[in-house]
Amino acid sequence: MSATFRLQIVSPEAVVWSGEAEMLVTRTSEGEIGILAGHEPTMAALATGSTVVHAAGGETVTVAIHGGFLQIAGDEVMLLTDRAVLAEGDADEARELARAMASEEDGG
Secondary structure, three states: OOOOEEEEEEOOOOEEEEEEEEEEEEEEOOEEEEEEOOOOOEEEEEOOEEEEEEEOOOOEEEEEEEEEEEEEEOOEEEEEEEEEEEOOOOHHHHHHHHHHHHHHHOOO
């Protein structure tokens, strides 16, 4: 079994996903970042797009994210998002969903 870390994906409305993860891939304003257990402490601004969680036990969860912040401290990772929605499909579907959320916010 791979090393894991505690992950929470939180929006103002709810905790969208919480649990043990082996890997997280998300987009920041600087580009895509992959996170494993033992990652350096980091804070970053989240970009609109998809987030893929490789949960402990083999489950893969895809989340559409619209803005917010990423915080890594020890073996705890938190995504504080403006908006987040679990996506039914893959990362491409999550990106489309995130773009739609951004478009709604922009009024168009």
